[in-house]
Amino acid sequence: MEENIKLEKIKKSCGAGEKLTTVFCIIAIVGCVMTLIAGFAVLNMGKRFDDQINALSEEGKIDVTDRIGSFRLLGFNLGDPTQIESDVPAIREALKDHPYSVEVSMLCFLSAFMTAIMAVLMKMAGSVFALIRKEESPFTDKVIKRVLIVMIVLSGIVFLTAGTGSGALCGVLTWVVYTILDYGKTLQIQSDETL
Numbered sequence: 001m002e003e004n005i006k007l008e009k010i011k012k013s014c015g016a017g018e019k020l021t022t023v024f025c026i027i028a029i030v031g032c033v034m035t036l037i038a039g040f041a042v043l044n045m046g047k048r049f050d051d052q053i054n055a056l057s058e059e060g061k062i063d064v065t066d067r068i069g070s071f072r073l074l075g076f077n078l079g080d081p082t083q084i085e086s087d088v089p090a091i092r093e094a095l096k097d098h099p100y101s102v103e104v105s106m107l108c109f110l111s112a113f114m115t116a117i118m119a120v121l122m123k124m125a126g127s128v129f130a131l132i133r134k135e136e137s138p139f140t141d142k143v144i145k146r147v148l149i150v151m152i153v154l155s156g157i158v159f160l161t162a163g164t165g166s167g168a169l170c171g172v173l174t175w176v177v178y179t180i181l182d183y184g185k186t187l188q189i190q191s192d193e194t195l
Helices: 002-045 047-058 089-097 099-134 141-162 164-194
Strands: 071-073 076-079
Touching: 002 047, 002 099, 047 099, 089 099, 099 141, 141 164
Parallel strands: none
Antiparallel strands: 071 076
């Protein structure tokens, strides 16, 4: 009887987790779309964007330079646009004509890519919560496999974005969670056999 109460609490918390990840997934999708639109808008403005940035800089409203020659725009240190190299003639010409718009649009596209990854991760995490909620026990092979896949993908993304140390920590965390779930599965099998 007590086992059923605990199982219901797990399912209820997984339902809440599923709703929360759905909300974060929607937020990430909206963020992705907005940053894509912003990136294309800035890139489309081209020289007009650079002229506005230069005018705001001259008025002292923004600072586009720092001591090492790179520029800082809206709190982002974007680097020196003269250091970007490309074999594509159109990109080289754009960097000569309107470097600020190219760099800001590149930042927007990078942000869109990162928010798209976050949306996928939230959807994957939500699928884990949904699966746990639907299964009779959170210690089934199906649940363990899905949790493992999500955590491996997350560890890989953390490794690529946050660095080796953080990625290794997530890898160890993945292994620990897997061993705990595997042990829970063993206990569940033993409990079912004694009934």
